[in-house]
Amino acid sequence: MEECACLCGVDSSRGCRCHQKRQSPAETSAADGKQAPAGEQVEADAAARCCADFPVEMLVEIFAWLPGTDLPSLAQACTKFHHILHIDSIWRRRCREEFGVHENLQNLEMMGMSHREVYAKLFHPYRHILGLWQLDTEGSRTLLNVAVDGSCITGWAYRPSLNTHARGPVHFKPWFRIRLTERKSAAVECMAGRISRPHNHHMQIQKDRLTIQCKTDHRTDSPRWLRGERGRGGVQEDGQQYDCRTYRRLYLPPRHPDDLIRPGLFQYYQDPFDLKIAMLSFHGKCAQVTDITGDSSGRLEIHLMRRIQLRDGEIFRNFNELSCVVQEIDEQVTREQQQQQQQQQQEDGTEESQGHGWQSPAQPSAGESGAAASEEQPVPFVLPVGVRSIDRNYPRTCRMCFYGVDTVTVSFRGFSYTWRHAGVFILFDEDHFGFIWLEAKYFFLFRRVQDTFQNVEAPSPQAFLEMLKDIQSGPP
Known part of the structure; x- marks a missing residue:
């Protein structure tokens, strides 16, 4: 079963959601009711014909160096590009260079996945939450480090009480995990509860805010109110009590040549x-x-x-x-x-x-x-x-x-x-x-x-x- 080469991840036989799937600039303009400029159409067609004559191995090497967000546009240029962009070695390099993933193809095949699926359905949609976040409340401010962990994305929580010595490394504990399920859809799971198995998590992603909500099986004393945009509290919904935490993004300071020491x-x-x-x-x-x-x-x-x-x-x-x-x-x-x-x-x-x-x-x-x-x-x-x-x-x-x-x-x-x-x-x-x-x-x-x-x-x-x-x- 062949999937669309774009990042929507839909089976091509079922129809891609992308309105410009595998369309030339002229076809795209025609679909919009507009006529593409003659110069642009000639230039695009000439570029496609020129590149189409390149050996497949050379095109694979070229495409592998391009950012993953640019590859769907190439897939729309011609049928040859569309098929080449299904070669997994291209996406393996994108996963490694953009997200530091060193997972080999054999491990992913055991899970029934490819690097292209991991990139398109996990890393690309959730790339905006990677980095440091801060939970700021009246009681305590804690840190959350969201990083790629193998073929998953894991949120690691830091609590000062976990550390016993200032000279040692910062100790984090897993707080949530985002992974691809057997249905090849991303699932957000809470890993902070008292039950042994992870349970479902709800996540809302904004520009500089990250809100995480789940059933409060790991909090028995949480108040039944939502503190606000930057707070933490309980939410009563459908007879169930939920734990809601909102984090704000944390940047590390930039460095200048004249700084006294490295910030x-x-x-x-x-x-x-x-x-x-x-x-x-x-x-x-x-x-x-x-x-x-x-x-x-x-x-x-x-x-x-x-x-x-x-x-x-x-x-x-x-x-x-x-x-x-x-x-x-x-x-x-x-x-x-x-x-x-x-x-x-x-x-x-x-x-x-x-x-x-x-x-x-x-x-x-x-x-x-x-x-x-x-x-x-x-x-x-x-x-x-x-x-x-x-x-x-x-x-x-x-x-x-x-x-x-x-x-x-x-x-x-x-x-x-x-x-x-x-x-x-x-x-x-x-x-x-x-x-x-x-x-x-x-x-x-x-x-x-x-x-x-x-x-x-x-x-x-x-x-x-x-x-x-x-x-x-x-x-x-």
């Missing part, structure tokens, strides 16, 4: 039983560390132009002196920000300054660049007397220090509370940095997450900034 995800302990993940990103003269898991919306802003001189590490041995230096910078920054806000209000009358992080596209000067950071000679580092820390296994040398401000927003029963704390950002190396919260005399150590993630690039710098601002706004 990305870092783990740190907020308390002995709360291992969290934060995102380090650079924004011109400032850097930001944003919490993306846990129960609060935390943001650490590092002023890269407010560098603190190390003096061979002596400044860490006197906590009072370090506090005086930071307090002096903090007062100066506060005055400058107030002046900027007043000036901004005078210019537009209504809008207030939103902070450095979203404003300046300029990169730090050469003295503060990533190249300068790598050339800095490390100096000894010790925690100042009286400063506490959960993680005592910190690097014993550091390269740079900067003034920073930690802003924490906690939402509780519809109210938001915000605290602002000045401190010292300490750059140890490419994979470690720390922050001394001076008011509480506390030290946090951040370690780079070593896991690699796919499909996490932002389509544009503006899209990343909008996503980051959405995260920092906290839950509704």
Whole structure:
């Protein structure tokens, strides 16, 4: 039984849903009641006749290098192209290069499938959900990594409680799976329930939102309401209670040549039983560390132009002196920000300054660049007397220090509370940095997450900034 070469996956004997199946440009225009321009028709017909004379092996090699989304158009050019695009080696390369699939044909044949079917009915329809997602609620923010897993697509959930050590890899557990059934249709299955076998899942895909709904056999205490677009809750439908979770897409920060270190995800302990993940990103003269898991919306802003001189590490041995230096910078920054806000209000009358992080596209000067950071000679580092820390296994040398401000927003029963704390950002190396919260005399150590993630690039710098601002706004 022969299927249509397009991505609709319909048996050609039953009729393809594509209105332009195997039609030339002239036929397509005629079907629409329009006459194709003579130049375009001659050019298309000439191209088809020219390529039709190529050996099949050569055409297979050429087609295998083209994006899979372009191949259905080729199938409409002529009968020869239509038959060639049923050769599975073309789609095997597309699955491997576009989705990293290394499943061999023998394994798929045992399941009664081909690479073309897997591409057309699974990878192509669900390609938009691949990547990182964040569940943001008032109680907890968790991560979801959706990735191709063999001939399936699996959603892996991250919970901080699953990790026991910040230096180890991030531990994920399977949350849902999308696979092709014996009827060769994609099925979404929940894998988080108490029952041993996976059960049906309902999924709604939007531009930057992913809603998953299933029977709440794995939640006995879920409220019978839907919190909202970004929340999690229960839905009562047909006498059955359903668990509904809505995730928003998460992009990793782009990298620039002048960044102090490579941006990305870092783990740190907020308390002995709360291992969290934060995102380090650079924004011109400032850097930001944003919490993306846990129960609060935390943001650490590092002023890269407010560098603190190390003096061979002596400044860490006197906590009072370090506090005086930071307090002096903090007062100066506060005055400058107030002046900027007043000036901004005078210019537009209504809008207030939103902070450095979203404003300046300029990169730090050469003295503060990533190249300068790598050339800095490390100096000894010790925690100042009286400063506490959960993680005592910190690097014993550091390269740079900067003034920073930690802003924490906690939402509780519809109210938001915000605290602002000045401190010292300490750059140890490419994979470690720390922050001394001076008011509480506390030290946090951040370690780079070593896991690699796919499909996490932002389509544009503006899209990343909008996503980051959405995260920092906290839950509704």
